[in-house]
Amino acid sequence: MKYVPDLFTWKSDVDHVPCPLHKNYQLVRIILAACKRPTGSVLPEKGHVVLIYDERNPAFQKGGVG
Numbered sequence: 001m002k003y004v005p006d007l008f009t010w011k012s013d014v015d016h017v018p019c020p021l022h023k024n025y026q027l028v029r030i031i032l033a034a035c036k037r038p039t040g041s042v043l044p045e046k047g048h049v050v051l052i053y054d055e056r057n058p059a060f061q062k063g064g065v066g
Contacts, residue, residue: 007032007035027049034049
């Protein structure tokens with residue numbers, strides 16, 4: 001959670017209910033891996049992540065859980 005505030009607008013000093021990582025933890029990890037530099041800093045403008053999904057999948061349609 002140390003780097004999450006550098007990538008997203010979620011405050012780290014607040015208990016979020018529900019937790020914004022509840023359903024997308026793996027995606028946040030991938031984004032962090034793309035943005036973290038060898039020095040330990042996080043530079044969102046230097047990382048790229050592409051999310052590919054099938055729009056026919058009901059989970060990614062309006063009201064879906066994707």
